[in-house]
Amino acid sequence: MNLDFLRGRKESATDEDHRVDDIPEDAIFSVRGLQKYFDSGSGFLGESTPVRAVDGVSFDVREGETLGIVGESGCGKSTLAQTMIRLQEPTAGSVYWKGDQDVTGFDDARLKRWRREIQMMFQDPSSSFDPRMSIGDSITEPLRVQGLRESAHRREIAEDLLERVGMSAGHIDAYPHEFSGGQKQRIALARALAVNPDMIVADEPVSALDVSIQSEVLGLIDRLQEEFGLTMCIISHDLGVIREVCDRVAVMYLGEIVEIGPTEEVFTSTAHPYTKALVSSIPVPDPTQRGDGIELHGDVPDPSNPPTGCRFHTRCPAVVQPSELDLDQQTYVRLLQFTKRLTRGIVTEESVEGVRELLAEQQGIDPSDVPREDLVEELREEDDLPERTGSTRVDSALRDALAELADGNVAAAADELSLLATPCASEAPEAVDVGETDDHTASCLRLTSDYESVEAVELE
Amino acid sequence: MSTQTTPDATDAASRNDDVLLSVEDLVVQFDTDGGTVHAVDGVSFDVREGETLCIVGESGSGKTISCEAITRLFRSPPGFIRGGSVEFDGTDLTSCSDDRLKEYRGNRIAHVFQNPQGALNPVYTIGNQVREAVELHTDLEGSAIRDRVVDLLGEVGIPEPVTHLGDYPHELSGGMKQRVVIAMALAGEPDLLIADEPTTALDVTIQKQILDLLNDVQERHDMSVIFVTHDLGVVAQIADRVLVMYAGKVMERDDVFDLFESPEHPYTAALLDCLPGSGGLEGIPGDLPDPFNPPAGCRFAERCPAVTEECIEGDQPPEYPVGSDDHTVSCVHHAPDGDPGELDGVTGAIGGDES
Numbered sequence: 001m002n003l004d005f006l007r008g009r010k011e012s013a014t015d016e017d018h019r020v021d022d023i024p025e026d027a028i029f030s031v032r033g034l035q036k037y038f039d040s041g042s043g044f045l046g047e048s049t050p051v052r053a054v055d056g057v058s059f060d061v062r063e064g065e066t067l068g069i070v071g072e073s074g075c076g077k078s079t080l081a082q083t084m085i086r087l088q089e090p091t092a093g094s095v096y097w098k099g100d101q102d103v104t105g106f107d108d109a110r111l112k113r114w115r116r117e118i119q120m121m122f123q124d125p126s127s128s129f130d131p132r133m134s135i136g137d138s139i140t141e142p143l144r145v146q147g148l149r150e151s152a153h154r155r156e157i158a159e160d161l162l163e164r165v166g167m168s169a170g171h172i173d174a175y176p177h178e179f180s181g182g183q184k185q186r187i188a189l190a191r192a193l194a195v196n197p198d199m200i201v202a203d204e205p206v207s208a209l210d211v212s213i214q215s216e217v218l219g220l221i222d223r224l225q226e227e228f229g230l231t232m233c234i235i236s237h238d239l240g241v242i243r244e245v246c247d248r249v250a251v252m253y254l255g256e257i258v259e260i261g262p263t264e265e266v267f268t269s270t271a272h273p274y275t276k277a278l279v280s281s282i283p284v285p286d287p288t289q290r291g292d293g294i295e296l297h298g299d300v301p302d303p304s305n306p307p308t309g310c311r312f313h314t315r316c317p318a319v320v321q322p323s324e325l326d327l328d329q330q331t332y333v334r335l336l337q338f339t340k341r342l343t344r345g346i347v348t349e350e351s352v353e354g355v356r357e358l359l360a361e362q363q364g365i366d367p368s369d370v371p372r373e374d375l376v377e378e379l380r381e382e383d384d385l386p387e388r389t390g391s392t393r394v395d396s397a398l399r400d401a402l403a404e405l406a407d408g409n410v411a412a413a414a415d416e417l418s419l420l421a422t423p424c425a426s427e428a429p430e431a432v433d434v435g436e437t438d439d440h441t442a443s444c445l446r447l448t449s450d451y452e453s454v455e456a457v458e459l460e
Numbered sequence: 461m462s463t464q465t466t467p468d469a470t471d472a473a474s475r476n477d478d479v480l481l482s483v484e485d486l487v488v489q490f491d492t493d494g495g496t497v498h499a500v501d502g503v504s505f506d507v508r509e510g511e512t513l514c515i516v517g518e519s520g521s522g523k524t525i526s527c528e529a530i531t532r533l534f535r536s537p538p539g540f541i542r543g544g545s546v547e548f549d550g551t552d553l554t555s556c557s558d559d560r561l562k563e564y565r566g567n568r569i570a571h572v573f574q575n576p577q578g579a580l581n582p583v584y585t586i587g588n589q590v591r592e593a594v595e596l597h598t599d600l601e602g603s604a605i606r607d608r609v610v611d612l613l614g615e616v617g618i619p620e621p622v623t624h625l626g627d628y629p630h631e632l633s634g635g636m637k638q639r640v641v642i643a644m645a646l647a648g649e650p651d652l653l654i655a656d657e658p659t660t661a662l663d664v665t666i667q668k669q670i671l672d673l674l675n676d677v678q679e680r681h682d683m684s685v686i687f688v689t690h691d692l693g694v695v696a697q698i699a700d701r702v703l704v705m706y707a708g709k710v711m712e713r714d715d716v717f718d719l720f721e722s723p724e725h726p727y728t729a730a731l732l733d734c735l736p737g738s739g740g741l742e743g744i745p746g747d748l749p750d751p752f753n754p755p756a757g758c759r760f761a762e763r764c765p766a767v768t769e770e771c772i773e774g775d776q777p778p779e780y781p782v783g784s785d786d787h788t789v790s791c792v793h794h795a796p797d798g799d800p801g802e803l804d805g806v807t808g809a810i811g812g813d814e815s
Contacts, residue, residue: 216743
């Protein structure tokens with residue numbers, strides 16, 4: 001494919017300042033402390049807490065590798081993808097191209113030129129094409145935008161690209177609706193390749209496809225990556241996809257990277273409790289291995305008000321107990337979650353009243369006549385709280401808390417349980433080196449020498 | 461369950477003891493401007509009491525339509541059941557009037573769909589929606605209804621159900637919404653729950669929660685479940701038996717353990733090979749056959765690595781028995797006069813050859 005006209009115009013890697021200090025030699029794309037906040041726009045009296053979609057993310061993508069970014073919906077991975085290539089302007093932080101060019105400082109002209117060095121591929125192959133444009137025109141639109149005016153030349157390139165992605169050049173004049181999802185995703189790949197980019201960022205490139213088509217497209221990505229010497233960054237919620245095609249993987253939770261390292265190592269010597277839970281949630285295609293794995297409770301918390309300390313601690317099965325306590329871990333987690341429900345306004349005075357009314361109906365009496373001890377017992381049962389925890393201090397605190405709750409004093413109930421406070425809520429964990437290789441890090445207090453290791457805790 | 465109506469249940473006992481639902485030779489077609497879509501083309505299956513049957517297949521396999529045909533949920537026209545029977549507890553549902561069918565929907569056969577957002581009404585609180593289901597499918601009255609609503613929401617794992625009665629669907633996460641939908645499905649204490657891709661729109665950690673929940677409620681209520689999915693990983697986790705569909709036909713059926721150990725149909729083998737982590741990155745080359753004009757012979761022939769002359773003529777091959785009682789395969793190579801040797805390296809080689 002003759003793309004010389006582009007090469008001459010590509011930026012040489014020597015302008016602007018020299019390589020930024022902590023960026024490794026082989027990094028082609030680096031993100032440092034990237035933040036993207038959205039105004040939630042619904043604040044009372046003009047106050048609004050921003051949604052912290054991406055909150056201080058740093059990583060490098062090395063030349064020729066595929067980096068995967070994995071996480072659940074709402075973890076900020078798509079925002080990260082869009083912000084790092086400046087489809088959205090970051091709130092703070094920097095993005096470096098080839099180690100020395102500050103992308104966040106690019107002016108419009110430079111940004112436009114950069115757009116042919118880095119390309120993006122999206123999840124929904126149907127909405128990423130103009131239905132009124134033939135696929136040949138769609139594929140070469142980036143070339144036209146970048147200044148290739150000869151249409152005959154563009155057509156030649158489109159035909160060549162179609163064949164490279166495993167389609168017939170004869171399809172060039174067809175329209176998007178004539179193709180299946182898998183074919184459209186191939187065409188999207190051809191379009192991304194049209195400007196001969198150095199790197200492609202793909203956001204959920206195969207999520208909308210059937211499994212048989214999924215692995216076909218992944219295979220194609222793999223093959224083209226070698227052929228074109230491409231660097232890839234693939235964003236996906238699907239750990240299977242990530243494991244299949246990525247060299248390294250970054251695991252995101254609520255706007256932060258909690259673990260990053262070589263894919264196989266992250267999957268086999270998993271360090272972070274969240275990654276462990278994610279990996280063990282993948283349904284194993286083997287009916288003889290059923291029902292194992294860690295079940296996470298609840299949902300991803302609200303990113304406009306993320307938990308303090310380690311953001312995962314509200315759902316973490318391995319959350320650290322305060323040094324004075326040594327409860328059974330599951331009991332501790334249950335108690336801690338009850339405390340959270342009190343402080344986060346999920347258990348309220350009204351919900352206690354609701355329970356009181358329910359009891360009154362059952363017993364056929366007036367709500368005000370419901371005996372206090374009955375209400376306490378019902379509340380204990382409702383929240384599945386144990387009578388005995390193995391610690392007399394905790395037992396009595398829990399009794400007092402339930403009594404306060406029965407009287408409608410939610411805040412006082414939460415105060416009674418303050419002895420349960422976890423260090424994870426006050427201390428934000430630093431990324432520490434784990435595993436055998438030197439590029440595997442994870443952020444969890446249990447990985448530091450001050451606390452018992454994750455392995456010492458029964459997670460299931 | 462006092463509200464259950466059991467018409468013609470008398471002769472049910474005389475049939476195959478534990479079969480709750482028996483679908484025979486079902487044909488469903490959609491008449492469209494472009495022609496007739498052959499969505500389901502002669503599909504048979506049984507669901508036994510208390511078991512989970514997984515119907516697995518990709519888009520266009522007819523798995524969803526097969527399930528919707530049981531209680532005729534699709535719009536008619538354009539959709540028509542053009543053949544076959546759906547016998548539920550002794551009654552052929554295909555010959556029931558719409559009014560009669562309503563006695564089954566929600567009461568004895570409940571559905572849970574992929575998209576919980578679409579199954580809930582955005583302008584009513586979840587308390588009201590579950591209440592509606594309870595009022596419709598039980599004869600509880602007064603405060604007993606509210607108690608039942610709270611119980612149902614508690615059973616499906618909504619924390620502090622009393623507080624959540626006044627929540628609107630948009631205030632809940634996808635996982636929580638699906639729990640509410642399951643609570644509504646359980647309101648009538650159905651004998652059969654049909655769950656169509658109930659976890660596909662959810663994250664893996666939430667998917668795990670919902671699968672565990674479905675397992676629990678199935679055991680507690682001793683229900684039968686038809687679980688429709690494209691994900692063989694999910695199948696392995698929850699199925700008792702599996703039906704593999706492709707382009708409106710059944711390719712293979714088997715007990716789940718046996719199927720994963722020795723898939724005999726080239727399509728099943730190819731699907732397993734596509735699972736991330738199995739090493740295959742080739743996919744299944746080619747596309748689904750034209751649903752307006754399905755080809756002669758085996759529907760999968762065009763994409764099959766073991767295709768022979770015989771495969772592309774006549775009808776879809778009969779379902780030939782292999783090995784265990786439950787295992788049948790619709791493939792000419794498994795015919796009594798066929799040569800299973802033709803499948804060497806096709807069905808055995810999971811994660812096999814390289815590009």
